[in-house]
Amino acid sequence: FYPIDWFTHVIEEVDEGGDKLYRDPWRTWLVAPTLDGLAKMNDDFDLMIKVFLGQATSFLITLGLTEVWSPVDYPEIVLNQVPIAGMRLKKEGWRSHLANYSEVRRSIEMIITVIRDEVLPRGKIIFTLSPIPLKYTASDLSIREANSLSKSTLLVALRECIKEQQDIDYFPSYE
Numbered sequence: 527f528y529p530i531d532w533f534t535h536v537i538e539e540v541d542e543g544g545d546k547l548y549r550d551p552w553r554t555w556l557v558a559p560t561l562d563g564l565a566k567m568n569d570d571f572d573l574m575i576k577v578f579l580g581q582a583t584s585f586l587i588t589l590g591l592t593e594v595w596s597p598v599d600y601p602e603i604v605l606n607q608v609p610i611a612g613m614r615l616k617k618e619g620w621r622s623h624l625a626n627y628s629e630v631r632r633s634i635e636m637i638i639t640v641i642r643d644e645v646l647p648r649g650k651i652i653f654t655l656s657p658i659p660l661k662y663t664a665s666d667l668s669i670r671e672a673n674s675l676s677k678s679t680l681l682v683a684l685r686e687c688i689k690e691q692q693d694i695d696y697f698p699s700y701e
Contacts, residue, residue: 551605576645584650585641588699589634589684591660592625592676622664624676630683638691650693653684655700 540547548564550556558564595605598619660673688694
């Protein structure tokens with residue numbers, strides 16, 4: 527279930543061969559002619575993934591960058607990729623920023639909570655940072671500065687979360 531503001535700001539409307547379709551910005555392979563159809567496809571995919579994840583004995587999670595995007599009038603929606611289609615519809619309606627330590631830490635804690643509560647009450651969770659650098663930034667920083675700040679923020683937040691939890695580790699793929 528998606529709140530109506532999600533559809534207004536995020537779901538991409540695409541024109542493919544004269545047909546108006548809706549695309550999920552994270553699951554870009556999911557495209558449907560109606561919003562209800564897209565929601566149903568997402569629900570079906572969620573069920574399939576839940577069964578698959580139910581067989582997991584551990585998790586490996588790679589975090590990449592902290593640059594995020596939000597609609598100005600609905601900041602609760604946070605995207606971790608440039609919302610190209612949404613920006614085309616309402617260019618001034620988006621803002622980006624590099625998530626700070628508190629935002630990143632809350633996100634990591636939420637990831638851990640969801641895994642522990644919904645999928646894997648016990649078992650190893652391993653985090654790593656992607657060695658792929660930031661290629662573009664909407665911030666005022668240079669790409670190198672934005673990448674360094676982003677990776678540093680992620681690493682500090684990860685380290686703090688890891689030392690407070692059991693069965694959670696960090697694998698140094700970025701380093």
